[in-house]
Amino acid sequence: MLKRLLRWGALRSPWILHVNTxxxxxxxxxxxxxxxxxxxxxxxxxxxxxxRQADVLAVTGFVSRQAALKLRELYEEVPPPKKVVAIGxxxxxxxxxKKSYNFAGPVDxxxxxxxxxTGCPPRPQAIIDGLIKALTGG
Amino acid sequence: xFSDAFEVLVYPGFLxxxxxxxxxxxVVRKTVARTxxxxxxxxxxxxxxxxxxxxxxxxxxxxxxxxxxxSAPLLALVTILVATLLIPSPGMTRQVLGFRGDVVVLLALxxxxxxxxxxxxxxxxxxxxxxxxxxxxLLLLSYGIPFVIAFLCPxxxxxxxxxxxxxxxxxxxGPLFFLPAAIVAFFFLWSRAGLSPFDISEAxxxxxxxxxxxxxxxxxxxFRLSKAMAFYVLASVxxxxxxxxxxxxxxxxxxxxxxxxxxxLVTVLSILSAANPRARIDQASRFGVLWMxxxxxxxxxxxxx
Numbered sequence: 001m002l003k004r005l006l007r008w009g010a011l012r013s014p015w016i017l018h019v020n021t022x023x024x025x026x027x028x029x030x031x032x033x034x035x036x037x038x039x040x041x042x043x044x045x046x047x048x049x050x051x052r053q054a055d056v057l058a059v060t061g062f063v064s065r066q067a068a069l070k071l072r073e074l075y076e077e078v079p080p081p082k083k084v085v086a087i088g089x090x091x092x093x094x095x096x097x098k099k100s101y102n103f104a105g106p107v108d109x110x111x112x113x114x115x116x117x118t119g120c121p122p123r124p125q126a127i128i129d130g131l132i133k134a135l136t137g138g
Numbered sequence: 139x140f141s142d143a144f145e146v147l148v149y150p151g152f153l154x155x156x157x158x159x160x161x162x163x164x165v166v167r168k169t170v171a172r173t174x175x176x177x178x179x180x181x182x183x184x185x186x187x188x189x190x191x192x193x194x195x196x197x198x199x200x201x202x203x204x205x206x207x208x209s210a211p212l213l214a215l216v217t218i219l220v221a222t223l224l225i226p227s228p229g230m231t232r233q234v235l236g237f238r239g240d241v242v243v244l245l246a247l248x249x250x251x252x253x254x255x256x257x258x259x260x261x262x263x264x265x266x267x268x269x270x271x272x273x274x275x276l277l278l279l280s281y282g283i284p285f286v287i288a289f290l291c292p293x294x295x296x297x298x299x300x301x302x303x304x305x306x307x308x309x310x311x312g313p314l315f316f317l318p319a320a321i322v323a324f325f326f327l328w329s330r331a332g333l334s335p336f337d338i339s340e341a342x343x344x345x346x347x348x349x350x351x352x353x354x355x356x357x358x359x360x361f362r363l364s365k366a367m368a369f370y371v372l373a374s375v376x377x378x379x380x381x382x383x384x385x386x387x388x389x390x391x392x393x394x395x396x397x398x399x400x401x402x403l404v405t406v407l408s409i410l411s412a413a414n415p416r417a418r419i420d421q422a423s424r425f426g427v428l429w430m431x432x433x434x435x436x437x438x439x440x441x442x443x
Contacts, residue, residue, distance in 0.1 A: 006193055008189070037175040040177050049347070052353060053354060
């Protein structure tokens with residue numbers, strides 16, 4: 001009974017940490033859109049929080065060489081259990097930046113990724129879906 | 139004996155104030171969301187947040203002062219738990235734990251609770267924590283001191299150090315007599331709740347979570363829980379001290395009226411908060427030092443006359 005209650009709590013309160021590792025700002029706008037009246041991610045308990053408080057890292061953009069170190073640092077700052085959602089085509093595969101001189105890799109080359117949300121940019125509905133799926137696992 | 143334990147642990151003591159405090163947090167979030175044409179979180183969202191925080195790994199940063207880092211959330215929890223026993227029970231003038239001089243104890247507990255985020259912020263070297271603690275101190279000074287004066291108005295009027303006498307005095311004078319003091323207490327509640335325009339110390343877009351930046355897991359959960367309870371405690375003190383409602387003599391009806399008044403108060407507060415952007419710390423501080431002090435002193439003079 002208590003176990004089920006704790007599990008219920010863990011699934012219904014995804015606090016996200018937004019990390020931009022070199023995005024063109026397109027995915028960032030869509031991520032912030034999820035908090036607006038039209039999509040309202042707070043319905044599912046989504047809040048934007050700091051690294052120590054967050055459960056889900058929402059990473060947007062391909063990872064530049066400079067951002068790679070910081071991304072790893074931020075990942076270690078978030079207390080487990082934690083999930084990572086790669087938002088946008090660049091974060092998932094590198095996209096058009098794949099051959100760029102400062103391309104350190106898509107997000108999953110730096111830190112483990114749980115959910116990939118593709119699109120350039122992905123729709124807010126898809127982002128919310130990804131955030132929820134990161135917690136529920138399917 | 140058994141009924142004593144029930145009063146302390148369940149109603150109107152710990153469990154009730156916890157549940158009602160979490161409910162008030164939901165009322166705030168829902169009202170703010172509805173004001174912004176959003177749907178808002180479900181009813182049990184604050185509970186889910188708390189349960190989740192309990193399961194997270196708690197990180198104790200190496201660079202913090204451990205004693206004050208850990209004692210800050212415990213201070214907040216303990217002071218507010220004891221304060222729930224000292225406030226008048228809903229719909230009554232009686233407390234669970236009433237004694238001569240409880241006014242001083244309740245005031246000390248409320249101030250002890252208010253100091254806890256400052257302690258939390260100063261325990262770390264993180265610049266966000268430091269900035270948050272500094273802002274929190276300024277806010278507490280500019281709204282806490284007027285609140286102390288406002289708190290003492292009915293006490294001075296009743297010429298007694300018992301909360302029960304102060305509440306009875308307030309009932310005998312009617313609701314308009316303490317209106318300035320009620321406004322001061324309302325702003326104190328507002329600034330303690332950290333809702334905009336008084337979310338200066340926890341300014342999300344500037345300094346992360348302010349004094350609580352380094353907190354994670356169960357310590358953060360305890361902080362948020364005690365904040366929710368403090369919300370209920372302060373609102374309840376405000377209602378029973380300054381705006382004691384029509385009493386019918388039926389405890390059940392009176393308690394319901396009291397709680398409904400708290401919900402209305404909190405709803406008004408959240409609508410006002412949703413309509414206002416964050417103030418700068420000097421603006422908020424000046425407003426408090428000037429107007430709140432003025433209102434509370436005026437009310438004190440009225441009482442003394």
